[in-house]
Amino acid sequence: MTTLKEPLQRPRLGAAEGELEQATTKRNRRTYLALLLPGLLGLVVSFVFPLAYMVRMSFNKGAPDGVIEETFTLDTYIQPLTDPYYWRVTLDTFQMGVTVGVLCVIVSYPVALFLARSTSKWRGLLIAIAIAPLLTSAVVRTYGWMVILGTNGLVNSTLADWGLIDTPLKLTNNMTGVTIGLVEIFMPYAILAMISGFGRLSPQLEEAAGSLGASKFKVFTRVTLPLSLPGILTAFLLVFVLSISTFITPRLLGGGSVQVLATEIYDQTTGLLNWPFAAALSVILLVLFGLIIAVYQRLTKKIGG
Amino acid sequence: GCGGGSGSAGTSNSSATSGEINLIAYAGVWQDQYNAAVIEPFKAKYPDIKINYSSKRSSAEMLSALQGQKNDPATDVAIMDNSVSTTGNTQGLFDKIDESAVPNLANVPEKFQDKSGFGPVVMLDAVGLLYDTATFPKAPESWDVLWDPAYAGRINVNAPPSLLGLSLTAITSKMEGEDYTQSIDKAVAKLKEMAPGVQTFAPNPDEYQNVITGQTVLGLGQNARGQFYSDQSNKKMGVTFPKEGTVYQINTVNLVKDAPNKAAAETFINYALSPEAQTAFAKALFYAPSVTNAELPAEVKDRVVPTDGSLNIVPLDVQFLSSARDKWTDTWKRQIITK
Amino acid sequence: MSEARLFKPRFNPAKPAFGILVFLLYLFLLAPLLIVFVVSFASNQYLSFPPEGFTFKWYEMLPEESTFMNGMRISLIVAVIVTVIVLALGVPAALALDRFEFKAKAAVQSFFLSPLLIPSIVLALGMVLLFGPLKLTNTYAGIIIGHIAITIPFVIRTTLMSLATTDTSCEAAARILGANSWTVFRRVTLPIIQPGVIAGGVIAFIVSFDEAVISLFVAESGLPTLPVQVLRYVENSADAAVAALSVILILISLAVVVIVERVMGLRKALR
Amino acid sequence: MIESKLSIVDLTKRYAAGLDPAVDRLNMEVEEGHLVALLGPSGCGKTTTLRMVAGLMDPTAGSIVVDGKEITHTPVNKRGMGMVFQSYALFPHMNVEQNVGFGLQMRQVSKSEQQKRVASALDMVQLGHLAKRQPKELSGGQQQRIALARALVVEPTLLLLDEPLSNLDAKLRETMRTEIRSIQQRTRATTLFVTHDQDEALDMADRIAVMNGGLIEQFGSPTEVYERPRTRFVANFIGQANFLKARVVAEMGSAADGEIHYKVDVEGLGQFGAVGAPGMAGSTRELVIRPHRLRVGTEHGATDAIPGIIERISYTGDALSVGVRVADRTLNAQLLTSSGKLPRLGDAAYLSWDAQDAYLLPEAPESSAS
Amino acid sequence: MIESKLSIVDLTKRYAAGLDPAVDRLNMEVEEGHLVALLGPSGCGKTTTLRMVAGLMDPTAGSIVVDGKEITHTPVNKRGMGMVFQSYALFPHMNVEQNVGFGLQMRQVSKSEQQKRVASALDMVQLGHLAKRQPKELSGGQQQRIALARALVVEPTLLLLDEPLSNLDAKLRETMRTEIRSIQQRTRATTLFVTHDQDEALDMADRIAVMNGGLIEQFGSPTEVYERPRTRFVANFIGQANFLKARVVAEMGSAADGEIHYKVDVEGLGQFGAVGAPGMAGSTRELVIRPHRLRVGTEHGATDAIPGIIERISYTGDALSVGVRVADRTLNAQLLTSSGKLPRLGDAAYLSWDAQDAYLLPEAPESSAS
Ligand SMILES: Nc1ncnc2c1ncn2[C@@H]1O[C@H](COP(=O)(O)OP(=O)(O)OP(=O)(O)O)[C@@H](O)[C@H]1O
Ligand SMILES: Nc1ncnc2c1ncn2[C@@H]1O[C@H](COP(=O)(O)OP(=O)(O)OP(=O)(O)O)[C@@H](O)[C@H]1O
Ligand SMILES: [Mg+2]
Numbered sequence A: 001m002t003t004l005k006e007p008l009q010r011p012r013l014g015a016a017e018g019e020l021e022q023a024t025t026k027r028n029r030r031t032y033l034a035l036l037l038p039g040l041l042g043l044v045v046s047f048v049f050p051l052a053y054m055v056r057m058s059f060n061k062g063a064p065d066g067v068i069e070e071t072f073t074l075d076t077y078i079q080p081l082t083d084p085y086y087w088r089v090t091l092d093t094f095q096m097g098v099t100v101g102v103l104c105v106i107v108s109y110p111v112a113l114f115l116a117r118s119t120s121k122w123r124g125l126l127i128a129i130a131i132a133p134l135l136t137s138a139v140v141r142t143y144g145w146m147v148i149l150g151t152n153g154l155v156n157s158t159l160a161d162w163g164l165i166d167t168p169l170k171l172t173n174n175m176t177g178v179t180i181g182l183v184e185i186f187m188p189y190a191i192l193a194m195i196s197g198f199g200r201l202s203p204q205l206e207e208a209a210g211s212l213g214a215s216k217f218k219v220f221t222r223v224t225l226p227l228s229l230p231g232i233l234t235a236f237l238l239v240f241v242l243s244i245s246t247f248i249t250p251r252l253l254g255g256g257s258v259q260v261l262a263t264e265i266y267d268q269t270t271g272l273l274n275w276p277f278a279a280a281l282s283v284i285l286l287v288l289f290g291l292i293i294a295v296y297q298r299l300t301k302k303i304g305g
Numbered sequence B: 001g002c003g004g005g006s007g008s009a010g011t012s013n014s015s016a017t018s019g020e021i022n023l024i025a026y027a028g029v030w031q032d033q034y035n036a037a038v039i040e041p042f043k044a045k046y047p048d049i050k051i052n053y054s055s056k057r058s059s060a061e062m063l064s065a066l067q068g069q070k071n072d073p074a075t076d077v078a079i080m081d082n083s084v085s086t087t088g089n090t091q092g093l094f095d096k097i098d099e100s101a102v103p104n105l106a107n108v109p110e111k112f113q114d115k116s117g118f119g120p121v122v123m124l125d126a127v128g129l130l131y132d133t134a135t136f137p138k139a140p141e142s143w144d145v146l147w148d149p150a151y152a153g154r155i156n157v158n159a160p161p162s163l164l165g166l167s168l169t170a171i172t173s174k175m176e177g178e179d180y181t182q183s184i185d186k187a188v189a190k191l192k193e194m195a196p197g198v199q200t201f202a203p204n205p206d207e208y209q210n211v212i213t214g215q216t217v218l219g220l221g222q223n224a225r226g227q228f229y230s231d232q233s234n235k236k237m238g239v240t241f242p243k244e245g246t247v248y249q250i251n252t253v254n255l256v257k258d259a260p261n262k263a264a265a266e267t268f269i270n271y272a273l274s275p276e277a278q279t280a281f282a283k284a285l286f287y288a289p290s291v292t293n294a295e296l297p298a299e300v301k302d303r304v305v306p307t308d309g310s311l312n313i314v315p316l317d318v319q320f321l322s323s324a325r326d327k328w329t330d331t332w333k334r335q336i337i338t339k
Numbered sequence C: 001m002s003e004a005r006l007f008k009p010r011f012n013p014a015k016p017a018f019g020i021l022v023f024l025l026y027l028f029l030l031a032p033l034l035i036v037f038v039v040s041f042a043s044n045q046y047l048s049f050p051p052e053g054f055t056f057k058w059y060e061m062l063p064e065e066s067t068f069m070n071g072m073r074i075s076l077i078v079a080v081i082v083t084v085i086v087l088a089l090g091v092p093a094a095l096a097l098d099r100f101e102f103k104a105k106a107a108v109q110s111f112f113l114s115p116l117l118i119p120s121i122v123l124a125l126g127m128v129l130l131f132g133p134l135k136l137t138n139t140y141a142g143i144i145i146g147h148i149a150i151t152i153p154f155v156i157r158t159t160l161m162s163l164a165t166t167d168t169s170c171e172a173a174a175r176i177l178g179a180n181s182w183t184v185f186r187r188v189t190l191p192i193i194q195p196g197v198i199a200g201g202v203i204a205f206i207v208s209f210d211e212a213v214i215s216l217f218v219a220e221s222g223l224p225t226l227p228v229q230v231l232r233y234v235e236n237s238a239d240a241a242v243a244a245l246s247v248i249l250i251l252i253s254l255a256v257v258v259i260v261e262r263v264m265g266l267r268k269a270l271r
Numbered sequence D, E: 001m002i003e004s005k006l007s008i009v010d011l012t013k014r015y016a017a018g019l020d021p022a023v024d025r026l027n028m029e030v031e032e033g034h035l036v037a038l039l040g041p042s043g044c045g046k047t048t049t050l051r052m053v054a055g056l057m058d059p060t061a062g063s064i065v066v067d068g069k070e071i072t073h074t075p076v077n078k079r080g081m082g083m084v085f086q087s088y089a090l091f092p093h094m095n096v097e098q099n100v101g102f103g104l105q106m107r108q109v110s111k112s113e114q115q116k117r118v119a120s121a122l123d124m125v126q127l128g129h130l131a132k133r134q135p136k137e138l139s140g141g142q143q144q145r146i147a148l149a150r151a152l153v154v155e156p157t158l159l160l161l162d163e164p165l166s167n168l169d170a171k172l173r174e175t176m177r178t179e180i181r182s183i184q185q186r187t188r189a190t191t192l193f194v195t196h197d198q199d200e201a202l203d204m205a206d207r208i209a210v211m212n213g214g215l216i217e218q219f220g221s222p223t224e225v226y227e228r229p230r231t232r233f234v235a236n237f238i239g240q241a242n243f244l245k246a247r248v249v250a251e252m253g254s255a256a257d258g259e260i261h262y263k264v265d266v267e268g269l270g271q272f273g274a275v276g277a278p279g280m281a282g283s284t285r286e287l288v289i290r291p292h293r294l295r296v297g298t299e300h301g302a303t304d305a306i307p308g309i310i311e312r313i314s315y316t317g318d319a320l321s322v323g324v325r326v327a328d329r330t331l332n333a334q335l336l337t338s339s340g341k342l343p344r345l346g347d348a349a350y351l352s353w354d355a356q357d358a359y360l361l362p363e364a365p366e367s368s369a370s
């Protein structure tokens, strides 16, 4: 049990000894600026400018068929904000994010726990397998789900073969299909986030609880679960964020009846060519995002400590 | 009259028989077949002209791309739906066609030419009803079958802004006896009844594969592709025009304004309107030719959409459609498509 | 004689139950990949189940499918250039963030990591809006700039991680032994953080290679990358060529992941 | 014979089929109220033994008996033991009070009773005023005491401590030693204490089990293991020692505790007195002499003093450690700094010892031992 | 006065504006060839001082002079010092030879010369046979010696060691002490050695600087700081000590080394002899007596012996530590286990000491000190 001897937290080597350069002298300031500048510049060009331009675009007026009128108006915001339809889409988006987040956390938790605890020599491989899907494009995996969930797909044909169903279940072209697909697609993210969020969880704490008379169930509810809460919360946020911003899976598995902000943005851009409106929706999505992350972080700080 | 403005892009190394052409048109099977039936023979005929094919899922995406290049066009020719090309015409994205540079224009009948002289019709098709031949040994005769509870859950319908969805709206309106240019309230009410039985409003991979793979048994589709896939799937799927009528889907060929390779582009447009190209593509993908001098074999002629007035056609006014598209799309989203 | 007294450990029902649960979840996680694998060898003309026969025809089709080959080429070019640029931008920045103390440090660090929190469709829309007028759409420059934003956080993160776990006293030791700052970086720091830099590079490469949304918006018609081609193919056709392609991509990714896990541990890298 | 609190019988643990056993047929009897130190070098199986007793690990073979009842297969939460982990393992999401009360909650003790017992446990470790603190707000020593309180509050049948002091600095370690010892004596909790620090074991334990390679080399009181090591390993591990290979020439009479006075012959140095177990006459053994039992004289006083030269001096405050070269070897001796005139390098020195300070190991010497 | 190798003048380091200085106007003179230990509790500024001398950190004020040349602002790579870090800081991507040769490369020494010097440096630390190994293939002690070789091969003006032994286990630490000391004596490298281990400092150093809170409390030879601590802190930090508040009643004559023999009065215990610096008569001071300088008698022998009761005994192998209760306090005494009959708890004991073993601190006592 070599893990027993590992300190719970790895100290930051060197830093405690005051190794950090104090960037007070001129020479040091020049050095760190020179090091930072290219990266900052790259990010400004590829990140800040596009976002800023998009915000500007959201105040333009979009006429049908892609004509853009350069002006400064709040119309593009007033429309979605006053239209119950967009409220519903926003609400659906939110609901989908929460559902996917919760389910994803539930199915990822046992895997993450298993990987975090495993001392097996296969652990590295198992982790690699758990995150390999991450590196396969979501398009391909969605495609796989189409084959699995379709009317004549794996699930329906298997169930029919076993005589469990007469008419195929409708597993795709609706929110069910999108949810299943998204849960699977974001599982690797959730697993990774949890593993790194399990910092305070150690087998020793569970053993300590056991030695104090706690049954397996009590050990889980009183020690394991509370201590993995930070990891769970991080994973949930991540999955939530990812799932409300994705549009490929809702498009491919939603059958047109899953309308969320991201697909709406896509439709507005490529289908209806209303760029300012799409930009406004994006800004709304961003603001929503910012709010949720802010609230959430406050929450996590409280719980996670 | 402004045909002389071709020099602006500065690629003067292109002539009527050399250089390159940037073509923007449909993707997928359309692209494959058009390549084989038209572009390859064209290249064989004009070996010095290179064609860069940029494919788009929909006419709207083509329009969006062209709008993006408005100040500095990188495209020469666009083949797209006439409802969209009309928008392009009014937005000044396209140039008028010079009959002297495109002699084959003369073979295009009046009704398929643009009144102001912009790009003419290059091919025609119409909306059809796709059906699974195992479920329907005989082709359904009426659009009513879409409302038949027996097939609930096994229908695919493409919602607007897809042209298929817009067409279905117009057809339903007509079936309900209202004038869709005035109101579509009845159509909406009727379509709402259909909606719960619809498996998907955005079929994937597409409407044809949905029927072929058995995901659905009925679907809305283009006749041309439907015919093509029917062959491909050994007649697992069929396509038919129900008796209440249907809507044309018309593609025009357009010359982009200030096209960098105008001369070569005109050569291509001329070829696209030639009888050999029109016949070849009809054979390949069952689009009806738009020229009078294209001769089709009988087994092909039977399967392309008739342009001789024998089919009950619901007229869909292009100008009207471009103004109604957003509204109808919204209406579908808000009222018809339900979770 | 002690062997005679050996006994089997008690049977603990909780352990196999948990093991089975984890196995099932793994199955769920890998289901689409497994199915893609199966479908890629199925002779069904169209996507359906169960497989009707075994064939290699989808694999044989691939080299002829020019869109895939073309997309692969574009994706590779983009990914390689993005990786090089992003390493050149990210490693020095990470160095500044770890080894220097300055006022806005926390802010700068979260700025570098923030692209991860922005929905990529929003970013993509912004890019296409900005790049259109600048004539950067449908150019390599456009896609590459687009990919820089989303890959830089990974490089910064992995590099920071390995910087944080290295003992800075090695650098101090080198300086005391007479090395100047540049020599210290080249001879000591860089070799030590190499695993993190490599991991960051590999992740940047894969992220860029697999990225669909930005590529779709910024360069769909002109320079369609492989994921865009795949998306289009999936939207238009129902045959299994894309499955065959995916299997090949999956195997490549898996190999890369295993290698990177060996080099430094992806968990740390991808947090 | 006294009824043991804990009996360990032939306890064996083999982590994997191919490996050597980490604990190899270990036997031990612990009396009620005793504090037993498991002492040994790293990797000798101390933690493994403790974890098997705690029930955190299944033994491969053997049995564990507490109060006459075999508990080898009782699940950990039914054993009623208290354990303090090296890193304390305080629950980071509970405050001090909740940590200490956890075990009582698990035993469904009533709320009021819980409060009372938690308070008295905290008082015992003198940390009553920190009841509401979070573990991370405590110093290492305080955390340690909380861990102790948490283990003791449930009145465990056995208290198990796994290197509880190894994380602490020297000064705190010494304080904590005294503290643990006094708490243990107050509660009379039978305690197993894992350590690799000889001083700690000698200082705190009633009995020491010196372990090596999965085996107990010697089990006895601190004085026994220090003064009468059974093996060279024990002699060397517990404190410093000079070893001299000696032939046992003759019995000279009986010494205290059933030991025999022998005359031994050390090659090259001459003949000396020594003590050892009976029946060694005629054999070759190793003689152990602790450095501070060597008398270092400056004049050739006693007849059997060995002449040598001072080769090394080091000063460690309380004592002066000198290396004296005699014939072909160096013997270490330790002098109190107050003992008169201090020697200097190169001085002549005369070594001698009392017969009862030279102990013959019962173990036969390895052939390579000098 | 001897020309110093290293002078530190009013060296001060304040990490941030609001904070107390980590090093506060520190002064020190180090002679050529000496090994000076910087000794003090954690956080007292030892590392900070060393890093300023090395040039890894700019001082806030003060200056550092080596061989008469001020180097306070010389960049670190121009100072030509050698440093061994606590974690050794071997370059993990270079083998042993490359590690040791690095400094020579930086000095553009020729290839052949490099080889020669690396080889001889490796021989010096007796690791010539490991030249091609990677650092991770070496044991802790070997790594340490390589780090030493790497620092020494460039013939540094000063050798700086930052707690080089604190990572090692007890046995290895002792070996390495001897080794470092002997290498240092062979090379005559002037050395600054940071440690918080008193034994280490006493054992190895020529001079010890006892630091506390950024200041040097005492700078002197090991014997000086041990036998004649200047402050209560030093007395306490270096070994154990009993403190007794005493009124200095009268001078009794002069003792050795310019000290004075006093008669002092310890409240409640009586009058005793003690030594101290001149001029203390009439004042109240603290008396320091090391535990092993206390004589513990079992009979009321000497007239001024203090009667008490043995309250605590702990056994640490080489010595027996006893707590003796006298009046309202407990004094600690240390007995060698060989010194005759061993005391038991509750026995009566009589404490006495020699006057020259009771030292009066020059520092005035804090009012709270007992
Ligand atoms: N999980 C394990 N699998 C295989 N071998 C193990 C395992 N845990 C410990 N060992 C081996 O068993 C032996 C005894 O280990 P144990 O932890 O009991 O030693 P220890 O005496 O506590 O040592 P330390 O003082 O270092 O804590 C060691 O050789 C160790 O390598
Ligand atoms: N970078 C820093 N910023 C602020 N304060 C610091 C920094 N580094 C050290 N200090 C403080 O300066 C004081 C002296 O630190 P230093 O590292 O010199 O102690 P030390 O004597 O080496 O202690 P140790 O034995 O624990 O290594 C400590 O109080 C420490 O907290
Ligand atoms: Mg252990």
Ligand SMILES: [Mg+2]
Binding pocket: E046, E047, E048
């Ligand atoms: Mg330090």
